Amino acid sequence: MxxxxxxxxxxxxxxxxxxxxxxxxxxxxxxxxxxxxxxxxxxxxxxxxxxxxxxxxxxxxxxxxxxxxxxxxxxxxxxxxxxxxxxxxxxxxxxxxxxxxxxxxxxxxxxxxxxxxxxxxxxxxxxxxxxxxxxxxxxxxxxxxxxxxxxxxxxxxxxxxxxxxxxxxxxxxxxxxxxxxxxxxxxxASLVPITVQPERKEQFAALSGIACDITATSKGVSFQEPMLFTHRGVSGPAILQITNFWQPGESLGINLIPNLTLESLMALRQEAPKKSFEGYLSSLLPKRLVELVKVRFDWLDQRSAQTSNEQIEQLFQYLSHYDIAPNGTEGYRTAEVTxxxxxxxxxxxxxxxxxxxxxxxxxxxxxxxxxxxxxxxxxxxxxxxxxxxxxx
CATH class of the missing domain: 3.50.50.60 (FAD/NAD(P)-binding domain)
Known part of the structure; x- marks a missing residue:
């Protein structure tokens, strides 16, 4: 022995x-x-x-x-x-x-x-x-x-x-x-990509490979880091970090415009009345993502001076409380930790x-x-x- x-x-x-x-x-x-x-x-x-x-x-x-x-x-x-x-x-x-x-x-x-x-x-x-x-x-x-x-x-x-x-x-x-x-x-599984509901998965397929800076929030804990769109859902540092706290079935906050306030969005009408919100958002977010947002808000290409407070408020609410429709995670297969x-x-x-x-x-x-x-x-x-x- x-x-x-x-x-x-x-x-x-x-x-x-x-x-x-x-x-x-x-x-x-x-x-x-x-x-x-x-x-x-x-x-x-x-x-x-x-x-x-x-x-x-x-x-x-x-x-x-x-x-x-x-x-x-x-x-x-x-x-x-x-x-x-x-x-x-x-x-x-x-x-x-x-x-x-x-x-x-x-x-x-x-x-x-x-x-x-x-x-x-x-x-x-x-x-x-x-x-x-x-x-x-x-x-x-x-x-x-x-x-x-x-x-x-x-x-x-x-x-x-x-x-x-x-x-x-x-x-x-x-x-x-x-x-x-x-x-x-x-x-x-934790520090792991999040999968999304079938309808979102279909939408996100066109966004696969692009990333943007977001704030992810769960249980009062937030991380402002990049999020990456994938063929199965979302990944990137912000998403991986939040899975230490978030679990499937719970609410997950995603803010696509973490450095913007409603007031700063409203101010565009005075500061650049001829500029469209589509053009403004394209300077902040990937173009393909803005195109997806435009499907919901077809007035985005109008001059900002032509938009109403209600329209801007709805846009801000949509972007700052973006629903990725989380379904679960990719599990231990790709998780960095347990x-x-x-x-x-x-x-x-x-x-x-x-x-x-x-x-x-x-x-x-x-x-x-x-x-x-x-x-x-x-x-x-x-x-x-x-x-x-x-x-x-």
Whole structure:
């Protein structure tokens, strides 16, 4: 039987960070993953360039049933700590939006750094290996796989959530948690495109590929960022962000003119009486979208001086409370994260050890901690992996 100090199930962001951190402490570490390559989700994230952290990461950017849980780890391993790590390896990166750091060339460069750290630390990785069952015997854990039985003192679950099953995502981590009596809070796909009702889908097909700046609002939370029209509905940063809060069946506010007031729209008649609202809106919104709006408001091409207050008010109401007729989401197939997961009230926020089973640890996305879009979820992976790596 192969005896290890630490076995980590999952060679993703949190698992690799935990492996290197623990092994640098002198622990004998083995990482197991059923995939044929480590860090697959890292490679495909951010359009292949991986938004690996956000310099503004703070507890307020994370959702959890236990909101205080993430504070300790985020304080102990900050975005600057991770930047210092990649700087030591000479990674070229860019800040595409305030605080959001991406690899300048490819996510492969970042994964190479993580794999180098794992190698330097002395941790070992076994791929194409399937975990069949877990047994707990006294102070030791037995991990039965299709390649034999491994024993360890500390077992770390870094299996991620259910998002992007084509990358190998499964509910295995949740099953392991339930096995020892942990509560797994309801899960759902998040940071995910929204699908629309059939009639809207037909309309939006002509708009597919165009984007505009909007404000998306749900449950009193708003994001002003771009929205992208797709063949299935809408996507883009504003939409992905709001799915952390909005659920199918609930109201969703979409404002296509977030920087316009009714008064400024009314003022066009005095400021440019010969200009049409069609021309004015075309300077703010994509032309194809304005053409769709014109189907409903056929007077848009008239001179603004010829329009009534009622017409302008109806136009403003339509654009500022735009009904995309949401139907649902694209689900785990394209979701960037999984909301919900292992109840963190049953996990130590300091060590990430289970309060139900000695020597069992949970890190990363498998826990009920979900960040906003923009590098926050990777920062959680680094922070939780590092925190657990200090104690396993």
């Amino acid at each position: 192969d005896k290890q100090d630490v076995i980590i199930i999952g060679a993703g962001a949190s698992g690799l960070m935990c492996a290197a951190t623990a092994a640098y402490r002198g622990r004998k570490v083995l990482v197991l993953d059923h995939a044929n390559k480590a860090g697959k989700k890292i490679l495909m994230s951010g359009g292949g360039r991986c938004n690996f952290t956000n310099m503004d990461a703070a507890p307020k950017h994370f959702l959890s049933d236990n909101p205080h849980f993430c504070i300790s780890a985020l304080r102990r391993y900050t975005p600057q700590d991770f930047v210092d790590l990649v700087d030591r390896h000479g990674l070229d990166y860019v800040e595409k939006a305030p605080g959001q750091l991406f690899c300048e060339h490819s996510a492969k460069d970042l994964l190479a750094i993580l794999m180098t750290e794992v190698e330097w630390s002395g941790a070992d990785i076994k791929l194409n290996i399937k975990v069949v069952k877990i047994d707990y015997q006294d102070d030791m854990t037995l991990v039965t796989t299709n390649q034999g039985v491994f024993a360890c003192d500390s077992l770390v679950v870094a299996t991620g959530g259910l998002s992007i099953p084509t990358m190998g995502a499964t509910g295995f981590g949740y099953d392991m948690a339930k096995q020892v009596g942990h509560e797994v809070l309801p899960t759902r 909301l919900g997961g292992v109840n963190t009230k049953e996990i130590s926020s300091k060590t990430f050890e289970s309060q139900k089973q000695k020597g069992l640890y949970f890190i990363g996305e498998v826990l009920d901690v979900t960040g906003w879009l923009g590098g926050y979820n990777f920062q959680w992976a680094w922070a939780s992996g590092f925190a657990a790596g200090q104690y396993v």
